[in-house]
Amino acid sequence: MRIRKVFSGFLATIVMSLMVQTAFAADNTSTQSRTLIICFSQPEEMKPDAMDGFSGASVLQKNTLETGSTQYVAQLLQKRTQGDLYRIETTTPYPRQHDALLRAAEKEQETKARPSLKTPLPDLSRYDTIYVGYPIWWYTMPMVIYGLFEQNDFADKTVIPFTTHGGSRLADSLREIARRQPKAKLITRVLSISRDDISHPDVPAQVEQWVKHIQPQR
Numbered sequence: 001m002r003i004r005k006v007f008s009g010f011l012a013t014i015v016m017s018l019m020v021q022t023a024f025a026a027d028n029t030s031t032q033s034r035t036l037i038i039c040f041s042q043p044e045e046m047k048p049d050a051m052d053g054f055s056g057a058s059v060l061q062k063n064t065l066e067t068g069s070t071q072y073v074a075q076l077l078q079k080r081t082q083g084d085l086y087r088i089e090t091t092t093p094y095p096r097q098h099d100a101l102l103r104a105a106e107k108e109q110e111t112k113a114r115p116s117l118k119t120p121l122p123d124l125s126r127y128d129t130i131y132v133g134y135p136i137w138w139y140t141m142p143m144v145i146y147g148l149f150e151q152n153d154f155a156d157k158t159v160i161p162f163t164t165h166g167g168s169r170l171a172d173s174l175r176e177i178a179r180r181q182p183k184a185k186l187i188t189r190v191l192s193i194s195r196d197d198i199s200h201p202d203v204p205a206q207v208e209q210w211v212k213h214i215q216p217q218r
């Protein structure tokens with residue numbers, strides 16, 4: 001009789017602890033998957049003899065030649081937030097040579113192009129916080145980011161832009177996003193890092209500080 005009592009108590013403890021663990025796991029999954037980081041970034045081939053106003057500084061030499069500046073910030077954010085990371089790639093790839101890239105981006109802007117995505121965007125309904133990072137191209141956001149905000153619904157989502165740039169900081173991008181997604185909760189305390197500072201050892205701490213600071217805004 002006593003043995004049976006002890007055994008059923010033991011069994012109950014195991015069942016309880018299993019239930020708690022499952023609840024924890026479910027909770028972890030839900031919080032982790034609620035944050036998405038979307039980034040567009042275009043690493044360039046470094047050509048030291050071809051420098052000009054917007055020269056090839058998008059190549060982050062400290063990391064790898066494949067990592068663009070915005071992508072680097074996105075990776076830091078991913079580590080910090082444990083969110084999902086989606087990097088935008090277009091069906092037609094961009095040139096990696098600086099001058100050709102400048103011309104391609106200029107043409108896209110003139111024609112108001114909306115480049116298509118190589119892989120579909122994740123299902124946005126799974127997320128409530130969405131970071132969106134992009135470089136400034138010709139004093140505004142790249143056309144693919146215009147497309148992102150025109151073709152998807154960010155209503156009621158917390159949208160947190162971040163940029164890298166060569167001096168224009170955010171340019172007009174906050175206004176352009178707000179115009180296209182008036183129902184999004186747009187965070188206006190934007191992280192904007194100059195490509196000249198991107199290799200600075202302080203950048204990870206800067207990202208960390210920024211994430212902490214925007215919490216009360218949300």
Ligand SMILES: Cc1cc2nc3c(=O)[nH]c(=O)nc-3n(C[C@H](O)[C@H](O)[C@H](O)COP(=O)(O)O)c2cc1C
Nearest residue numbers: 041042058068069070135136138139164166167168
């Ligand atoms: C096509 C093109 C246009 C650019 N136009 C601007 C600009 O108008 N203002 C600015 O501050 N930086 C400009 N830049 C510099 C980029 O914003 C900067 O190098 C950025 O960090 C690149 O990010 P990525 O490596 O993630 O692509 C331009 C760069 C390119 C390639």
